[in-house]
Amino acid sequence: MGVLVKPLLPYSGPYPVSTTDLELPLPQPRSFDALSLKSKREPALRLETVLFTLYYPAGGDDEPESQSGSGLHQPWVQRPIEQTAQGYAAFLGQREDLCRGLFRYAGEALALPAEADRPLAAHTGPNQGAAQTGSASLDRSAPGDTPRASDAWPLIVFSHGMSGQRTTYSRWCGEMASRGYIVAAVEHRDGSGPISIVRLGGGQEREVPFLRPEELCWSEGSGDVDLLDFRAVQQQIRLSEVAAALAVLRRLNEGEGDPVARENRRKDLGGEGVAGRYLPDWKGRIDFNDVTVAGHSFGGGTTLEALRVGMPFFPFTKGIALDPSADPLPPDRARTVFSALRHDLAKAKDGAAAKSAESDAAAERSNDTDSAGEQPQIDVPLLIVNSESFTLWNKRFEEIKTAFNSLGEGVRGWLMTLVGSSHSSFSDVFLVVPFATKLVGQRASASLVLDRTVQACLEFLQERHDDGPILTQSIISGDEAGGRPNEADKGWFGQRNGMQGEPGSMRMHLKR
Template sequence: MAFPGRLSSVKSHDSQRRTDTGTENAGEIPHAKKPRSRPPTSLRDKLGFLQGHLPSYSGPYQVGSMDIEVPAENPRTFSNITRKHRHVLQLETVLFTLYYPAAIGSGTGRDPAGHKRWSRETWLPRPRCELAKGYGKFAGVPEPLSVAWFAATSMLTKLRAFRNAPPARHWPPEGPLKKPGYKRKDQQGPPPPGQPDEPQFPVMFFSHGLGGTRTAYSSMCGEFASYGFVVCAVEHRDGSGPRTFVNHRRGPDGSVDQHPVSEKVDHWPEEIERGYHVIDYLFPKDNPMDTSPSNDQGVDTELRLAQIDMRLGEFEEAHRVLCEIVKGNGEQIAKQNLRGKGYKGGTSRGLEGVDWSTWTNRFHIDKLTVAGHSFGAATVIEALRNTERFQHVHAGIIYDIWGAPIKPPADDPRHRIHSPLLGINSEAFMYWQSNFDRVMSLMKEATEQGAPAYLCTVRGSIHVSQSDFTLLYRHICSLLLKATVHPERAIDLNVSASLEFLRDVTSGSGRSIIERCLTDEKLLQTDLLEDVPDLHKPKEELIAMKLKVKHEFRTRLSAKIQRKLKRKKRHGFYKPGDEIWMHFKPEEDLLRAWRERTLGSHDLDEEDLQNDTVDSSDQEAELNSSP
């Protein structure tokens, strides 16, 4: 079936990929802009060599966070998969971390509960030693060694978000969007024309990959929050994380036995007695390496599809909780919260000091963006296809998707992708041919339904470049996995491309907040690449795991010197294609039709309709004017 996408991009991948020897500097480490300014804000930042630290956020908002775990409205099991005579996939509570724009003054003075010092949650969720052991089991490392490693590197690392901070109620200032976000924090500007004095923020759901947690992507989630998004990072209890703790509900007096465990889930007696149970990473039976590209057995379809089904259930439960908060029922949610004092993984502060009245109508709940990394991106695809079940989802973003667990598109056209879709690959995953072909098929599927779709690759990146691991363990990622992109710049590129995409396919105040906060790098206007270079392609047994850099020391040193010399010039050095490759994008007519259909012609101005025809010389001058 023909579809109105860029045919040149499709043709180059319908057959075996060819090496592009004509692309200028294809095999070199690309020219790159500096990461956005994130100056250190504390002694912990300046002494980062003692413990890994995460960079502050670059957007114009301060960021707050809160951990919420509440009982599911509909507890149930998924599939008939059992281990030790118990269902392994059962939904009893939903746990997520909420990252959001915080009010002016967050982080200074007393916190909302009256404490002298503001609190920031640790990056490794509590109980930290137990999580470290879970990572050891996931990686096949002895527990003592795993605990020692995390204790020496990131056990004390903290998120950059202030716990339980009040939500922002202001618009950031107007002015040149290239001004560093940290210089615009704690400043208020006028609302855009036609918008209320207090903004309503757009909402994003984020789904982690295998081995991930709700905090493993805190830099991506926090960056979006600093640019005006409320991000719900769900911790999946489907056996895809290293280790997670599910608290059981308690009675009015706090005792476990006062509240019977739901008959729809099953527990061992000792779990009921202690009030929680543990879920470790679930390896497929007789096929523990089903994620490997070289695995002849292929993916464990039964397990992975069941896990995705449970993840969708967790999305629904988290959406229900957010609906209650935005309606003004946050107090009731706080009373149900199982992450306070006395609960496993909880803290003494819990949701202490939160003024829930400030959350009423603070964010949009009828239009959501769903985003995810790797296996989480596969979850996003299934959410987009289930349009009747997820009517509130209006766009999807897939970061380095693992395509093997995804089912083929249904015969029923209603169960295909009808929403705009953005895919951002790492260069390491781009060389995985069968996976790349699956991603391209998703772009075609969306385009056939009339929805705009984009697919690009961040040059020099590896699979963990969209998580916190590359920020905390940057030397390992560089020396062993051969990543060449600056880890903070990789986050910048992913967030910038995502915001440009959402600006172009959304409407209302959600779009207004993006336009006010966005630093437009025009990444999605990058020209299509006919053929993908494979000069960084590793050996087949290392596909998707790492890159190959020839003459590494000389190549890296030469690139570093060239960047410093060329950055001294104002123009003629940088263009977006130096840092990303564009594989697929919608034709201008399709994008125009989508905007007119979803935004309404009265909401479109001349700049909207001519967004893809900006003079290239103006683009270059604008991009190179930033530091």
């Protein structure tokens, strides 16, 4: 693998982990006509398919050969490597040949520590032969350790941040799967990732590159595209993709595994004979009464927005936001797009033919809230874990506090900071290139940051609100404001004198 690049280690929970890629066409593909590419004068953003990777607890290692997986592992750097390298070069503003060389060096052999396309595990108790390589402080319990009402697993839908893809957060997703959660990591086609390849069918493909506002214009041809306007439109595309992923998962849960497998356009790992062959067995195996939305950075913003929209559009019972980009409500120019897409979600609830009175009323209430410029209320429990970067960035911390304070009366919530962390440390990047932590002044190791994050998330998801060592921490007077006196954001290349406290410890700011 090399001196500078490290492999991804096996997951530490009691269950083996497997992955499956799914890309399915949308029943009603659409273009977002409000924004156009200046270079082509055509819609900049279109949704034809939804793409996500499932991370899930797999059947035991002692399964018969007929129950084995593909024998292959999901690559961490998406193929073709040249296209991914080109996308990151554009995102970072670096030379393509340099990025191509780095990605070939780092990505050729780098794969997720999980065999693809194995059967979903049954609730017969965790496989004690699973890897146990994580921190000794991690809670290794899983929902399967306690008798459940059914053989269904709880679901998490994960949204990546800017420059991310569906494998960029494989450590967090895989760790949660190793503890008995199905995690659907969506790859967004909103121009926020370095590149994404849309498979259109019939061997046709389309690239979605990283997009900047200066590359775009409003379709009616008047005025520049403001960054916040663009982010608001992107956020609504993300919500549409989350809704589409949920629709596919509902099909699996309702017994449509065979047609989903036939429609799937991602069969790279194992081909027609292996990819998706166990999907018919997923009938009734997803617990839609226990569905969490989670995300990092811009994906944390997606999490907050999905929770603000709430029912009847999204069935989420909890939310986890890691360093969320908690921007205010969309500016005036994008608000019509914002409201129109919410209305589309309302129609999608009961199909394209008609919309229910309940959906109509909910869409109307949502639009009224937007026009009033107020934060819509969040009505389910919320966990927010910040890095030092976002807590010491005063403006961002105030936005996050505003989002937290929109929790409804009696709704549980926690806002805390992981001491010694940096913004990118919730992803896999510092696990793969650990020397880069020095460049950003991160004091906690990459593995410690992720271990502590997973532990906090498990306490939250397993409702250990009153006995978990992290969630029960008290708030020290003054920490409600974020950073303490003499704690300041030093910037990307100088946070060595960041927050006080032991690296890897948690500091509580708000809880209810």
